[in-house]
Amino acid sequence: MIAAPTLTLYVARRFLGATLTMLMALTLLVSMFDFIELLRRGATRPDATFALVATIAALRMPFVATQIMPFAILLGGILAFWRLARSSELIVARAAGISAWGFLSGPMLVAILFGTVAVAAVSPISSALLSRAERLDASFLRAGGGVTALAGGRLWLRQADRGLEPGGVAIVSGRPARLLATDRAEFTLAEVSIWRLSAGDRVLARIEAPRARLQPGAWLLEDATAFLPGERQGRPAEALSLPTDLTPDRIEDSFASPDTLSFWALPGFIAVLEQAGFSALRHRLQYQSMLSTPVLAMAMALLAAGFSMRHSRRGGVGRMIGAGVAAGFALFMLDRITGEFGESGALPVAIAAWVPAATGLLAALALLVYQEDG
Known part of the structure; x- marks a missing residue:
């Protein structure tokens, strides 16, 4: 295999640009629908002003971005690799003896970086803003909630x-x-x-x-x-x-969503929660899911490559891209299902959190091995 750092950097840059564009577009789209739903809920609330609803929607945006990041990586990767394949750049590189495993190392590192930054740096900000949004929502848009709704x-x-x-x-x-x-x-x-x-x-x-x-x-x-x-x-x-x-914060947080706690705060809070007699199952599942996020991001990048590097002259490009989107949706459904089993205690927390990421990574590697060496 020929090493091509310039090509790897070029592919990584194209992948990064497409992923960032897709992440911003999807975040704005989802946030717009969230804003419309908040407006509908606040229509009968005299205290729910337009500015208040807009504030709640804006506070939720970082959390929305972290949730849709794996799909942004998948769709952005599909777009980037499809453009490279359509312009025959990948075909020329592979004809020159450069293996796909070589130039895919750049996008893989970018995806891992996306997942790591989202967990380590963005989650403290998004969790704090989401917690503030949930309090405003409970105070102005809901009839009742929190610990008084028991x-x-x-x-x-x-x-x-x-x-x-x-x-x-x-x-x-x-x-x-x-x-x-x-x-x-x-x-x-x-x-x-x-x-x-x-x-x-x-x-x-x-x-x-x-x-x-x-x-x-x-x-x-x-x-x-x-x-x-x-x-x-x-x-x-x-x-x-x-x-x-x-x-007071620990009492209220024990009934709140684990999404309102950052990655760094979860381990200590889980220990206090279990010592106080609360169930920490949801919080432990959230913590393990955050740990698996970089692996899931890498799996999405490899899936995007496997489903979109096929040359357009061979036909079936639309079918391949559709299959990539369907694979991403299947991983999402698998994540929801294993999450429900994990919260109910039917599955160990580690298995429930890591199965979607491991399944996606193994499926992507199998697809790339078939296309590259099969």
């Missing part, structure tokens, strides 16, 4: 409790009384019941209080009455403090 209006939390016995847990239940996006330090529960359990789930105490305020590092219980096992009457009401690792 069955019966009560919130159930589980946290570590080392006050009475090592390894103990505390179950906190109450009605959310205040959780304002403008005052993240204030979180209040009303009609509070707390069960303090041992490591073996033996009841150590029960606490009833009309109100509990979450302060940094502790729940502050007002007029709390404690009931111990074997006692018919509770102890006199008093102000109590229960240490906790929970914060």
